[in-house]
Amino acid sequence: MKIIVNGEALEPGAPTLAALLDDLGKGAAKVATSVNEAFVPKHQRTDHSLHDGDRVEIVAPRQGG
Amino acid sequence: MPTFYGTEVTSRLMLGTAQYPSPAVLADAFRRSGAGIATVSVRREAGGDQAGQDFWALIRDLGVAVLPNTAGCYSVREALTTAQMARELFDTNWIKLEVIGHADTLQPDPFGLVEAAAQLAEDGFEVFPYCTEDMVLCERLVEVGCKVLMPWGAPIGTGLGLNNIYGLRSLRAHFPDIPLVVDAGLGLPSQAAHAMELGYDAVLLNTAVAKAGDPAAMAQAFGLAVEAGALAATADPMDARDMAAPSTPVFGKAML
Numbered sequence: 104m105k106i107i108v109n110g111e112a113l114e115p116g117a118p119t120l121a122a123l124l125d126d127l128g129k130g131a132a133k134v135a136t137s138v139n140e141a142f143v144p145k146h147q148r149t150d151h152s153l154h155d156g157d158r159v160e161i162v163a164p165r166q167g168g
Numbered sequence: 169m170p171t172f173y174g175t176e177v178t179s180r181l182m183l184g185t186a187q188y189p190s191p192a193v194l195a196d197a198f199r200r201s202g203a204g205i206a207t208v209s210v211r212r213e214a215g216g217d218q219a220g221q222d223f224w225a226l227i228r229d230l231g232v233a234v235l236p237n238t239a240g241c242y243s244v245r246e247a248l249t250t251a252q253m254a255r256e257l258f259d260t261n262w263i264k265l266e267v268i269g270h271a272d273t274l275q276p277d278p279f280g281l282v283e284a285a286a287q288l289a290e291d292g293f294e295v296f297p298y299c300t301e302d303m304v305l306c307e308r309l310v311e312v313g314c315k316v317l318m319p320w321g322a323p324i325g326t327g328l329g330l331n332n333i334y335g336l337r338s339l340r341a342h343f344p345d346i347p348l349v350v351d352a353g354l355g356l357p358s359q360a361a362h363a364m365e366l367g368y369d370a371v372l373l374n375t376a377v378a379k380a381g382d383p384a385a386m387a388q389a390f391g392l393a394v395e396a397g398a399l400a401a402t403a404d405p406m407d408a409r410d411m412a413a414p415s416t417p418v419f420g421k422a423m424l
Contacts, residue, residue: 109212133224135210135253140245142252160212162253163220164227167209167237168184168324168352168374 106157121148123159134163169204170347170369172316173262173294177233179204180364180394182349183387184374191226193383198230201387205233207264207372209240210254235296237264242277244284251288263288264296264318264351264372274324274352278305282312289313298351301335303342310346317343318351318372321363325375327355330362340367357386357393364397365405 105114108123117123120143124130136143137160143151153159169176183203188194198206206227213220227234236254241247244267251263267284269277276299285295289312297309301319309317319339322328330336331353340348350363351372360371371394380386 132218133221133257134213135257137249137253140249142249142256144252144256160253162210162257163213164224164257165209165211165220166184166186166188166223167207167239168186 104153104155106153106155106159108159109161115153118152119149120151120153120159123153124148124161127161129161132163134161136161170349172296172347175233177204177370178202179391180370180398181360181391182207182235182351182370182372183377183390184372185223185227186374187378188383189378191223194378195226195230196384197377197387198232200384201377201391203232203387203391205235205372206230207235207237207374208258209237210250210257233262234258234260235262235264236260237298238266238284239264240268241266242268242280244280244287247280247284248287251284251293252291255293261292261294262296263293264298266298275320276300278302278308281305282308285309285314286312296349301332301339303335303339306339306343310343316347316349318349320352321350321359321371322353324352326353327376328353329355329359330366333362333366336363336368337366357389360390361393361397361400364394365400367401370394 115123117126139158179202181201181203182205184207236258238247238250241250247267267277267280268274285297288295295314296316296318297314298318299305306317322331347369349370349372350368354360354373355376363371377383377387
């Protein structure tokens with residue numbers, strides 16, 4: 104399975120969004136997620152299966168104007 | 169002090185958190201300005217870094233209200249998803265809604281802005297729309313649920329000040345009960361004071377402070393200017409006139 108995470112191609116072993124975050128070391132981090140341009144709330148990450156071609160965005164609090 | 173969606177804020181100055189030379193300077197700028205609201209964004213972290221987590225710790229320590237934005241969004245869908253991610257990250261229904269329509273001017277896309285504002289308001293968000301001073305657009309935004317309006321002074325990052333004073337004044341007159349914030353384009357404290365003298369409730373700025381040679385001093389200057397302008401607005405300014413009128417009494421002048 105190939106997916107795109109924050110613009111970079113990955114072949115994750117993780118079957119779910121929650122597992123992907125754990126593998127990336129962001130399981131406990133303050134982040135928000137979307138898959139294929141749709142918001143995935145924190146409480147749904149464990150049940151959210153990843154599929155070939157998914158585009159995942161993981162964002163954190165950052166500076167803004 | 170202005171009240172936004174039922175929350176009275178502690179200052180008329182809303183300050184952005186981007187482009188400062190260092191986190192320490194950012195913190196100092198907030199302390200010296202007395203700003204009560206910090207605007208923030210959601211962005212990717214580079215692989216493995218903790219910049220976002222460190223930034224969040226810094227903002228939390230400032231003890232100010234947080235207003236997340238949808239900066240850089242050009243479509244309604246992008247803005248909606250960004251707003252949803254921001255709500256979860258920052259645990260607030262407040263969202264500074266930006267739907268950009270033009271890359272050169274960063275001016276809002278009024279059609280997308282109204283559409284996004286309507287959907288966000290329906291979804292329980294409390295929308296702070298970054299808009300122009302177009303009165304029809306502002307009426308539409310209020311109709312779909314916006315209880316704050318944030319017209320630009322000038323394009324983001326230009327420092328040009330208040331480009332359309334007539335339009336801003338008209339907006340104030342047309343919406344006497346809606347909190348109005350001049351958002352973007354301010355470069356000098358005098359421009360912020362002018363916005364307040366027009367009867368605006370607050371100003372939102374970032375670049376003018378962050379890119380000043382001494383950001384903390386400039387932040388303090390903006391804080392003072394905003395208070396001076398707001399006080400002047402309550403003091404019933406005199407009417408301007410074309411012809412001179414002596415201030416020193418003519419009566420009693422020695423006949424020399």
